[in-house]
Amino acid sequence: MAKPNVIVDGVKGLSSPTEAATVLAGKPSVKVIEVNFDGGGSGYLELKDRRSVVWADVLDNMRHLKQSVYAEIDPQTGVITEVLVPLSVKVGIITPLDNADVEVELIVSQAKHYLRRSNPDFQKLLDSLKKAKDENEDVLVTEDPNTHDIIDIRPNPNPIVPAEVIAPKPVSEAPKLVPISPQKAQEIFNLVKSKTCCPASAKTPCIPFLYPDDGCWGRAHEMCRLLIKAGVQPNKVWIYGSLKAQTTNNPNCIVNWGWHVAPTVHVSGSGILVIDPSLFNSPVTEATWKGVQGDPSAVMVPTHASVFYRSFGGSFVYDADYTQTNKVLNTYRNQLKLRSVSPSGPPPYIKCLTKPVGVQWFGTIGPNSTGCWYTWGWPAAWHVFWTIMPITHCPGEPQLTWTVEVERANETQCTYWITVKNLTDDPVRFEGRYDILSR
Numbered sequence: 001m002a003k004p005n006v007i008v009d010g011v012k013g014l015s016s017p018t019e020a021a022t023v024l025a026g027k028p029s030v031k032v033i034e035v036n037f038d039g040g041g042s043g044y045l046e047l048k049d050r051r052s053v054v055w056a057d058v059l060d061n062m063r064h065l066k067q068s069v070y071a072e073i074d075p076q077t078g079v080i081t082e083v084l085v086p087l088s089v090k091v092g093i094i095t096p097l098d099n100a101d102v103e104v105e106l107i108v109s110q111a112k113h114y115l116r117r118s119n120p121d122f123q124k125l126l127d128s129l130k131k132a133k134d135e136n137e138d139v140l141v142t143e144d145p146n147t148h149d150i151i152d153i154r155p156n157p158n159p160i161v162p163a164e165v166i167a168p169k170p171v172s173e174a175p176k177l178v179p180i181s182p183q184k185a186q187e188i189f190n191l192v193k194s195k196t197c198c199p200a201s202a203k204t205p206c207i208p209f210l211y212p213d214d215g216c217w218g219r220a221h222e223m224c225r226l227l228i229k230a231g232v233q234p235n236k237v238w239i240y241g242s243l244k245a246q247t248t249n250n251p252n253c254i255v256n257w258g259w260h261v262a263p264t265v266h267v268s269g270s271g272i273l274v275i276d277p278s279l280f281n282s283p284v285t286e287a288t289w290k291g292v293q294g295d296p297s298a299v300m301v302p303t304h305a306s307v308f309y310r311s312f313g314g315s316f317v318y319d320a321d322y323t324q325t326n327k328v329l330n331t332y333r334n335q336l337k338l339r340s341v342s343p344s345g346p347p348p349y350i351k352c353l354t355k356p357v358g359v360q361w362f363g364t365i366g367p368n369s370t371g372c373w374y375t376w377g378w379p380a381a382w383h384v385f386w387t388i389m390p391i392t393h394c395p396g397e398p399q400l401t402w403t404v405e406v407e408r409a410n411e412t413q414c415t416y417w418i419t420v421k422n423l424t425d426d427p428v429r430f431e432g433r434y435d436i437l438s439r
Contacts, residue, residue: 011063086140177266198394199340218328241298248348
């Protein structure tokens with residue numbers, strides 16, 4: 001059965017930070033924010049928990065948009081211990097797997113979702129999924145944010161507004177694009193990538209490229225809007241299959257998709273290139289784009305840039321006023337924020353990285369924090385230059401500064417003490433780089 005300490009509901013309001021000693025079962029006075037839910041429930045965010053500031057931001061954002069949230073609450077203290085974003089979806093194909101788990105298609109979602117046999121509520125959740133599929137119900141599905149294992153399903157109190165669905169148009173109707181130069185292609189790639197969200201803050205109108213798990217159709221539509229505004233007419237390319245893409249921006253170093261989409265442009269001398277900052281750092285050929293997604297038999301289909309969503313069966317949904325686009329981007333901005341303050345921390349994930357030559361270590365530093373690292377055993381005769389380079393993307397402002405101090409440890413060796421200061425409200429991962437100028 002569902003956890004008794006879970007609320008899935010809309011947010012009625014959040015209080016200002018206040019001192020609360022008696023509320024929290026006699027604990028020493030701490031600053032809290034009280035969260036009131038539409039159904040009458042409530043919980044508290046303890047501001048000494050670094051996650052609570054981001055959780056409050058997500059909860060208030062979803063309050064404004066009248067979206068339901070998933071919150072786990074300690075029944076003894078009333079403290080909120082987990083916040084997740086339910087997906088507002090319909091249930092598609094339910095596929096039993098060889099290991100007795102179940103793969104579940106959610107519409108609209110590109111990610112692969114699973115119901116695990118090990119879940120104590122497996123049968124109840126499976127029955128709810130089957131009912132939602134058979135009756136074409138709108139439901140709220142909450143899942144583990146990293147594995148996409150389904151943990152909760154409920155009726156959606158705010159049913160999905162039906163979108164305009166239009167029968168397929170012939171592929172030939174996708175417009176023939178005017179070629180642009182390779183330099184222009186890189187320029188527009190850089191333009192859209194510059195909209196990358198800072199992970200733990202993810203402010204509108206940034207694009208959550210650093211949450212590659214889901215939401216590609218919203219990212220692609222917003223990228224097309226930006227390209228058209230910049231004077232470049234794109235198309236889109238859709239791919240369908242059993243897709244697996246390696247990434248440093250998921251804690252498991254891989255994402256599993258049933259489909260994916262990105263804008264395309266025609267580039268002089270190169271043909272059709274794909275613009276996809278969730279996978280690449282520059283425009284790439286369609287063959288390269290398909291190749292990194294791990295399914296040689298996957299099917300690719302081109303469409304107009306105006307197609308917001310293309311189903312596997314070929315029906316089109318449009319979003320001319322970008323209302324649906326903004327909802328998708330908002331959902332996955334919130335997912336990115338929540339993941340960034342979870343135990344996994346912000347992307348990129350160190351276990352997914354290969355240490356380049358000249359990098360001594362990878363580090364992580366909390367928001368507005370200062371930390372010190374040391375590295376010992378260096379020959380004192382060498383002239384070594386140290387650089388701290390952020391690897392968490394956060395365009396628009398400086399992130400880190402650092403100082404280097406040196407200790408003469410013995411006759412021949414020295415130790416470098418490197419103090420790093422985070423100038424931002426976001427946690428930042430970084431490389432500790434060195435260069436030996438002389439020996």
